[in-house]
Every structure is written in C-alpha cells, then in structure tokens.
Amino acid sequence: MAVAATLALAACSALAQSAGPRKVLTVDRIVAVVNDEVITQFDLALRTKLALAQLARANTAPPPADVLERQVLERMISDRVQLQQARETGLRVDDAQLEKILARIAEDNKMTLPQFRSAVERDGFPFDRFREDLREEVLMTRLREREVDSRVVVTESEIDNFLRTREAQAGGEDEVALAHILVRVPEGASPEQLAERRARAEKALAQLTAGGEFAEVAAAFSDAADALKGGLMGSRSNDRWPALFADAAKSLRVGQVSPVLRSPAGFHIIRVVDRKIAGGSVVVEQTRARHILIRVNELVSENDARVRLRGLKERIENGTSFAELARLHSDDGSAPRGGELGWISPGDTVPDFERAMNLLKVNEVSEAVRTEFGLHLIQVLERRREDLSIERQRLLARQAIRARKADESFQEWLRQLRDRAFVSLRLEDR
Numbered sequence: 362m363a364v365a366a367t368l369a370l371a372a373c374s375a376l377a378q379s380a381g382p383r384k385v386l387t388v389d390r391i392v393a394v395v396n397d398e399v400i401t402q403f404d405l406a407l408r409t410k411l412a413l414a415q416l417a418r419a420n421t422a423p424p425p426a427d428v429l430e431r432q433v434l435e436r437m438i439s440d441r442v443q444l445q446q447a448r449e450t451g452l453r454v455d456d457a458q459l460e461k462i463l464a465r466i467a468e469d470n471k472m473t474l475p476q477f478r479s480a481v482e483r484d485g486f487p488f489d490r491f492r493e494d495l496r497e498e499v500l501m502t503r504l505r506e507r508e509v510d511s512r513v514v515v516t517e518s519e520i521d522n523f524l525r526t527r528e529a530q531a532g533g534e535d536e537v538a539l540a541h542i543l544v545r546v547p548e549g550a551s552p553e554q555l556a557e558r559r560a561r562a563e564k565a566l567a568q569l570t571a572g573g574e575f576a577e578v579a580a581a582f583s584d585a586a587d588a589l590k591g592g593l594m595g596s597r598s599n600d601r602w603p604a605l606f607a608d609a610a611k612s613l614r615v616g617q618v619s620p621v622l623r624s625p626a627g628f629h630i631i632r633v634v635d636r637k638i639a640g641g642s643v644v645v646e647q648t649r650a651r652h653i654l655i656r657v658n659e660l661v662s663e664n665d666a667r668v669r670l671r672g673l674k675e676r677i678e679n680g681t682s683f684a685e686l687a688r689l690h691s692d693d694g695s696a697p698r699g700g701e702l703g704w705i706s707p708g709d710t711v712p713d714f715e716r717a718m719n720l721l722k723v724n725e726v727s728e729a730v731r732t733e734f735g736l737h738l739i740q741v742l743e744r745r746r747e748d749l750s751i752e753r754q755r756l757l758a759r760q761a762i763r764a765r766k767a768d769e770s771f772q773e774w775l776r777q778l779r780d781r782a783f784v785s786l787r788l789e790d791r
Contacts, residue, residue, distance in 0.1 A: 393434060394785040395441040400434065409433045411486065412589045416580060419591055424581035432580065432588055434788060439586065439775065442782045444497055447504040454499045457728060459492065461720045462499060506712045509774050513766045515759050523600060523758040537610050538596035538634040540575055545584040546627040548780040562621045562628035569618050575632050584627070596635065601761040603769045606631050626772035645707055649742045650718055651700035653686060654693035656735040666736040670729040674738055677726055683740055692735065700740075704747070708760045714739070 393400040412433050416423045423429055467477035478488045544562040546555060565582040569575060576591030583592055599607045606629075609619040613633045622629040653673060655666040673690060677683050684699025691700055707715070717730040718739050727739040 390787075392786075392788045393438060394783070394787070395438055396445055396783050398441060398445065400437055400441065405430065405434055405437065407490075408437060414484065415589050419576060421574070421576040421580060421591060424577065428581050431788065432583075434786075435584060436586060436588070438782075438784055439779060440497065440501065442778050443501045443504055443775070445782075446508075446778060447500045450504075450507075452500055452503055452507070454496045454503070459496050459499070462495065463492065465720055466495075503713070505771055509771045510712070510763070510767045513763050513770060515762045515766070519762050520755055520758045523762055524754065526600065536596050536598055536637040537602070538636070539594050539602065539606060539610060540579065540592040540632045540634050541585065541594055541606070542575075542579050542583040542588075542592055542630040543585040543626065544582065544628040545776065545779075548777055559621065559628055562630065566618070566621055566630055569630065569632075575618070592632070593634065596637070597764070598761060601764045603765055605629070607765075624769075624772070626776050645747060646744060647704045647706050647747050648718055648744050649704050650702050651683065651687060651698075651740050651742065652693065652695070652702065652714075653683075653691040653700055653738040654735050655690070655737075656692040663731070663736065667729045670736055670738050674726055674728070677738075677740075683726070704745075706747075706756060708756060708763075 390402045391399045392402050392405050409430055412429060413423055424432070463477070464474055467474045470477060470480075472480065481488050481491050542562070542565050544558050544565070546558050550558070561582065565578050568578050579585075579588050579592035582588075585592065587593060599610065602610065603624075605622055605624050609622055609631055610633055613619060613631075615633050615636055618630055618632045620630075622631070653670065655661065655669055657663050657666055669690070673686050676686065682699075684701075687700030688696055690696075693700070695702055702710075705715075705718070709715075710718070711732050711734075713732045714730060714737065717727050717737075718741060721727055721739065721741045723741050723743055725741060727737070729736045730739055
C-alpha cells in the first residue's frame with residue numbers, strides 16, 4: 362500500500378505541475394513505520410471510525426479528535442508488533458479454521474453466517490476486512506498463549522495457599538468487576554520519562570476526582586487495549602486479578618477509584634464496577650472426547666501426518682470405527698482405550714486442542730488439529746454441566762492462579778516487545 366500511495370502522490374504532483382497553477386492532492390500518507398511495515402492514514406482513519414462507533418454504542422463521549430487518533434494509532438502499533446512476532450515464529454490461522462470461528466460467532470449471535478455478514482456490512486465495515494481483522498485477533502491470542510500463558514508455572518503450595526485463603530474468606534465477596542486506566546512506561550525509562558508518565562496518570566486521576574466519567578477519561582488517557590471499551594476488564598474472583606489490583610480493590614466500594622498505582626508496565630488507576638457475593642457450587646461444562654494422535658518427528662513430517670489423518674477421517678466417515686482406528690494408529694497413551702480421554706473440563710488440555718474441541722458438535726470429527734504434541738483427529742461424544750468436586754476445586758484454583766500470573770506476565774512481555782521494535786511516528790507530518 363505504501364508503494365501505491367507514493368506512486369499516486371508522484372503522479373498527482375506531475376499533473377499539478379503540467380497544469381499550470383500548483384495544487385497538492387493528498388491520496389494517502391504514512392503515519393507510522395513499525396519495523397519494516399507501514400501504517401497509512403487510510404488504515405488509521407478506518408480504525409478511528411470504528412473506535413468512534415464503539416464509543417457511541419457504549420454511550421461514551423469521545424476524546425478530542427487528535428487524542429483519539431493517537432490512542433488508536435498506539436493500539437495499531439501494539440497489534441502490529443505482535444502480528445509480526447506471530448508471523449516470524451510460524452503462527453498461522455488458515456481459512457478453514459477462520460470459517461469455523463466465524464460460524465461460531467454467528468451462532469452465538471443467533472444468526473446464520475450470511476445474516477451475520479449482512480449485519481457487519483450494515484455497520485459500514487467491509488466483511489473481508491472484518492474477516493482479516495478476526496484472523497489477526499486469533500493470531501494475537503495464540504501468540505499470547507504460546508509466549509506467555511504456556512510458560513506460567515503454578516505450584517501445589519500456591520494452590521494450597523489459594524484454597525486456604527478462600528476458606529478463610531468464605532461467605533465474602535466472590536467476584537469483582539474492574540475497569541482500569543494504564544499509562545504505559547517504556548523499559549529503561551529515564552527519570553524525566555517516569556515523571557512525565559506519572560504526571561499524565563495524575564492528570565487522569567484529577568479529572569476523575571473532579572467528576573469525569575471513567576470511560577471518557579480512559580478513552581483519552583489509557584494506553585491499554587481496552588481503552589475504547591471504557592477500560593472494562595471484566596469480572597472475576599478477587600484471587601484471579603493481579604495482586605496489585607486485588608489489593609487496591611479490597612478497600613474500594615463500587616464506583617470508587619484507586620490512587621495511582623505503579624507496576625512494571627506503568628501507572629494504573631482502577632475502578633470497582635461491581636461486586637458479587639459468593640454463593641452455591643461452581644458448575645462447569647465438561648466434554649467427553651476421544652482422539653487419534655500422530656506425532657511429528659524426524660521420520661514423520663507434518664504433511665505426512667496430515668495425509669494419514671485425512672485418510673483416517675475418510676474411513677471414519679465411511680463407517681469404520683473411530684475407536685478401532687485409534688487403537689491401531691494413535692501415538693497417544695489413550696490408544697488402548699480407543700482414544701478415549703474421558704470427561705474434560707476447561708483448562709484440562711492445551712489451548713489449541715480445547716479450542717478445536719469446543720468448535721465441534723456432538724459426534725462431529727475434526728480436521729487435523731496441530732498442537733505441541735503433534736496432529737490430532739478429535740471427536741466429541743457428549744457434553745454435560747457438572748458441579749466441581751474437591752479435585753475440580755483444585756483445578757479451579759490452578760486456573761485462577763494461572764490467570765493472575767499470566768495477566769502480569771503479558772503486560773511485561775508486551776512492553777518489552779513494543780520497546781524492542783523500531784517505531785517511527787509521522788502523525789504530526791502534515
């Protein structure tokens with residue numbers, strides 16, 4: 362796009378000179394360079410338009426145009442460095458995977474895929490662009506899972522402490538919904554940069570103290586990805602929030618905001634949006650599934666594994682028993698059981714396997730699914746909702762601790778990734 366824009370500008374310049382009176386016509390221009398890629402004014406204008414629509418749906422007054430533009434551009438830069446990292450390390454989302462995700466989104470919105478496409482286009486957004494944006498969101502999610510979430514370690518002693526704490530607080534608040542403002546601080550920031558960033562956070566807090574709407578102040582000041590969503594981070598048990606947020610939230614009533622908080626990522630302000638009181642047992646949706654695993658190694662390439670699984674799937678569709686083929690061909694320890702994995706709860710399997718499994722209908726067999734163990738055919742046998750036993754409570758505790766640690770690690774990882782990138786801002790080059 363950058364080359365096309367340059368050629369268009371050159372052509373316009375030549376035409377203007379030959380026509381006599383000099384006239385400048387801007388077709389497009391570069392507003393930022395991120396490593397070896399560019400972000401153009403056209404891209405920025407489209408994303409800014411979407412941001413305005415998002416704010417309007419949330420009944421949030423937008424910040425001044427130049428402030429919103431800078432906020433959107435910084436989000437685009439953050440996304441771009443993550444996407445570059447994903448591509449460089451071999452992550453891909455193919456068309457078949459994307460179509461399944463789109464179908465699930467449409468189903469969640471109680472629409473067919475054609476109806477969903479029409480709804481997107483009625484909002485003034487080209488569906489092909491929506492589709493590619495979704496592909497990028499999935500890529501960034503998988504990058505985070507691989508680079509951050511998969512490296513989080515939770516010890517048994519941490520689980521014991523977690524459960525003891527919850528038992529001591531029995532009958533207390535179970536969930537808290539938070540919103541936040543993040544003023545990011547670059548790695549190795551100078552004292553002057555730290556002072557400037559803190560002053561920006563204090564200015565945001567002053568506006569809130571003076572009665573400013575949190576969503577509007579977040580849109581104007583926050584560097585977080587959820588800035589244009591009013592800074593809303595969702596609701597979870599207090600133990601699943603980063604310790605910095607959890608500790609600050611304990612002393613706040615609903616609607617109150619914290620003082621400026623400091624973390625390795627920068628300066629934060631949090632607001633308690635809602636609280637829910639604990640009650641009843643915890644229920645999860647479980648899936649009973651089976652699979653056939655072909656491991657990839659120096660003797661079996663990924664392509665060989667895909668060809669083998671494609672042949673096995675055809676045989677299953679033609680009536681051959683899945684269980685029998687699993688016993689004969691699967692490289693997993695479940696092979697003697699016909700590939701049976703039993704009842705699986707959220708978090709029991711690796712993310713790529715769980716994601717593919719959740720997209721399947723009962724009795725449906727997947728295409729080849731790639732995970733760190735190899736390639737799988739997955740079949741869902743049934744689903745149920747189940748109360749958690751003591752063992753499940755330990756699993757829930759593990760997931761809660763993992764989520765808290767992952768949030769903290771992700772912010773630090775993203776800051777380092779952004780600081781390592783070459784970024785040249787040209788927004789002011791009017």
